[in-house]
Amino acid sequence: MGALFVVLGLIIGAWAIRSICVIQQSKTKKFGISLFAAWYFLTAGGIGDVEPLAAIVMLLLGLVVVNHFNKSSSSQNTNHKDILSEHVSALKDFDLVKPKAEKDAFRSKNFAKGKSVSGLTYVAFNYVNASGESSFRDVDVKKFDGQYVEGYCHLSRAFKTFRIDRIEGDMILRDTGECIDANQWATKMSTSNIS
Known part of the structure; x- marks a missing residue:
């Protein structure tokens, strides 16, 4: 049972660190959060002296936090795309979009x-x-x-x-x-x- 917790802790920890590293933020912040995630999941996995029930609770809590973090960061990325598409459609509605040839003609010299x-x-x-x-x-x-x-x-x-x-x-x-x-x-x- 202890080996199962260690394996789960390693897998979830690796997933958490991957999730942290794909988000745009400073290298120092990535390193600090990744270090904390590695410590947390290794401790939850049984490398520290943790009771089995506490290990299960820690692993589940960590899973929920990482999953929520992934969903919130992916929704922020789609919000930017939505804002840009709304902006483009508004420009088209008000006929503010210049044809490509007109843009190039202005900046040709x-x-x-x-x-x-x-x-x-x-x-x-x-x-x-x-x-x-x-x-x-x-x-x-x-x-x-x-x-x-x-x-x-x-x-x-x-x-x-x-x-x-x-x-x-x-x-x-x-x-x-x-x-x-x-x-x-x-x-x-x-x-x-x-x-």
Whole structure:
């Protein structure tokens, strides 16, 4: 009977740890919760000095908690899908969805292509996001279409898109250290013919 509890404890513990690891959360939190789950199910399985009735209750309680955790986390994932599908259907109802060709036509020009020689593609600036939060960004510009700056942001270590009208103050050309107004930079990017 003791071997059965140990096997059940190992199986349920492995299931609990797998359930913990598939949820998006920090590695530290995953490790801590997994460690607790392993200790709990190994103790319930009889590795500690536990009475058989207490082991059954602990295993059943652990099963219920893990099952509830799995159901609640999977329902959160489907809620996001439901919200997105409702958003898409609302856009369609109000004719706010643009045809694909119209989107591509707007963003077809790339004024940044071939401009790395001019020193205009390595910039730094203060950027205010949609929430009103300001941050200093170092960006290697890969694309500029007249309204959006796209490139590698060193702060977030990812490719990002920035609206030119949300750049606060002057831009710094990192190659030369020159300060230039964002609108002047945009004009230089779109008018210079450096290849």
